[in-house]
Amino acid sequence: MQEIYNHSQIEKKCQTKWRESKVFEVKESDDKPKMYCMPMLPYPSGKLHMGHVRNYTITDVLARFYKLKGYNVLHTIGWDAFGLPAENAAMKSKVAPAAWTYQNIENMKAQLENMGLSFDWSREIATCKPDYYHWQQWLFVQLYKNGVIYRKNGIVNWDPVDQTVLANEQVIDGKGWRSGATVEKKEIPMYYFAITKYAEELLSDLDKLDGWPEQVRLMQKNWIGKSRGMEVTFAGCDGYDGLTVFTTRPDTLMGVTYVAISAEHPLADAALKLKPELADFIHECKMGGVSEAELATQEKKGAFSGLYVTHPLTNEKVPVWIANYVLMNYGTGAVMAVPSHDERDFEFATKYDLPKKVVIKPAKADDSYQPDITAYTDSGTLINSGKYDGMSFDQVFAELEKDLTTKNAGQVKINYRLRDWGISRQRYWGCPIPIIHCEHCGDVPVPEENLPVILPEDLIPDGSGNPLNKDKRFTDTSCPKCGAAARRETDTMDTFVDSSWYFLRYTCPDSHSAMLDERVNYWAPVDQYVGGIEHAILHLLYARFFYKALRDLGLVAGDEPFKNLLTQGMVLAETFYRQNPNGSKDWFSPLDVEVSKDGKGNVISAIYKADGKEVIYGGIEKMSKSKNNGIDPDEIIAKYGADTARLFVMFASPPEQTLDWSDTGIAGSNRFISKVWRMVYEHVNTGVVPRYTAGELSTEQKKLRTQLHQTIQKITNDIEVRKQFNTAIAAVMELLNAYAKTDLSDVSGRALAQETLEAVVIMLSPITPHVCDVLWSLLVPESELLNQSWPIVDAAALEVDEAEVIVQVNGKLRGKIMVAKSLSKVEIEELAKQNPNVQKFIDGQAIKKMVVVPGKLINIVV
């Protein structure tokens, strides 16, 4: 054995050994419990960044831990290979997205192999390959036939100069990222997944997900946004149509002073004919992007439509305003406005000098409430509401239900904020939608025997729309029904579709005759899913929806795909950019920028090293390709090895926490591994012995053994229950600090050293597998670490007969006493009072109260 730890001599060897022995390739088996452990599917951006390192180290630690715990562990990886970045790269450097993607996969795979991860590589999938998307198209056809998929119009960002649809990310301050042109909202036909059919189940099943973080369940609940309210119809006036609104506050119905509609509402078209001067405003509303964040932060603007509708209770005329804050694809595209009891309406009414009518009296008398200055948005007692005066929310709700139903002007309604999922993308690099458009037969799904619809891999997009549109090889086909010439759909699917079921395909990636086979029933659901918190809503909600839809097709059993979820915090890094004349930005890697900071850590200046000129600091953001702030692990692995990189990211912070990247202290992780190596070396050098089972131990040896078993207990809990690896590592460090201070030179000491080192090596092995694999073979020659079991706590070693108890006076720490287990409560209290420092603070004062927390603390209140 070498005296000095040298990662480069052991890591490659271990990786080769694992690969050749196929030790991580697993099959279904009934003699062990199964454990399906999986990180989120990565996008093959070209290079691994520290967020990936964190993600895969977490799943690897868990996978290796459960393997040692005796589970049949499946740990998988693949590629979310379709998507926008490949098209952007194609426009930039004229490489086909397919070639770029495959090259990236190759690069990243090599990087992953250097990390020593326990993936079953035989199950690797790439979503851009026909044998994967074949089954996605097959599923699309099934869902289409079942009415879970339908076609309707949706609104997209349209770049009038590049004549192309833009992603929200590509709209910057309302302008196209390449052309700089003001983006317009455009209505086009799209396919939708009817996720709202599952809204209620997606909401109620959140209760079953007790292995999920509470914050994720809460975010999903709010996203689904179930609310109970009323649909209220305002009849038309002067021969025009009326409109329907949804409100969760029907108690404020008598306070309505106007209604607001979206610029896309049918009444807006009618108003335009009546008042042509509205054209400018309606046009203005149609400018800018479609993202909710943009719409919600823009200045609220409106214009009177010239039309009125009739209030269903008072029969008074209510003016209709067109407002830019009302969304057509949201509810009914119209809202009733109650300025006195809604902040947004209050702001709007103040701006346009519209009347306000107070109809709710605050429940508690509140002198500070001034109706002219603020809206009162809580519920209370009704006033100025005619026959409803004096009623509470619940009373008026019930009363209105009767009255509006009688008048045929409204009904109680459960509303969801969740909208159906539009999946059509006017883009080339994605899974083709398997539909053929026939003049005679309409939209015809591609027959199963003709699937997959193969996406040609040789096209290069140029930024002016989807190149599939111009590719006759692709578009020209015949109708499967009538045989007439027909055109193939050229829209491709949202890449979230690809990532909504990949975890099921891992269970049977070689199934050529079906999407899924019986193996899925062995492995599904995923027992432990690990991925970034940024996926808390969209990806996880879509995957949950897919699982339920697949269940209803009889393809999977159970209701939920992910039993336990760990959402890792993002790894953030500083961003730096320069603005181009057209408004676009060039991003610089933090590695290429020299930063100076003030005493508080604020950036004073940042210089691009290559040209010595200033760059702009863009704040700390998640590592991503688009902001060029990804830090690649290669350098760290080359210098310190994969074990150090893994240990460092696990030790840096608990996994759920956001991590501002800094490699300060990485040498310390390497130093720790060297220290473990040296300890094992020193022990093994004097000969390995059987591990301690029984025999006389000195007092300090006994203490060490107690600490050893406390550590085993703590680490097991930290990994299995708390999923907090930094404290597990700290506990091993503490144990080894104590080990180094204990005299273990006698026979039982040597046996205890053996016991301790064996346990330490096994417990560290999920985190630093290479070095532990080697150390184990030295500690216990002729055996394999991967065949060992996780150490078991010896309850007898945990027995201690004395405990330290804190003594406080009035909540302030004044002394510590050692208390034997045998002492009674009264004896302990007496002991506490006798402590000389405690005496100083209670001397001459009457003791009002004594609070005793057994084995921990005594608080004397004087």
Place this chain on the structure above:
RNA sequence: GCCGGGAUGGUGGAAUUGGUAGACGCGCCGGACUCAAAAUCCGGUGCCAGCAAUGGCGUGAGGGUUCAAGUCCCUCUCCCGGCACCA
């Protein structure tokens, strides 16, 4: 704007159920070893006062509940993530 989360020494973080704030690591300071350096080992290290024992202060800001608050409640500031076409 809306939803979710975060803020603790010079620094990453610990404190698991309301019970010793700062574990463990980094950095820094001092020492040992060395011709010297690196590596390694030993000791110290929240701030203020004190030779020390010890005391006072201290978990983004302000208020509150409690014998006891980093932890619970209210108000606020700043930062991060998501907002349906980045993935």
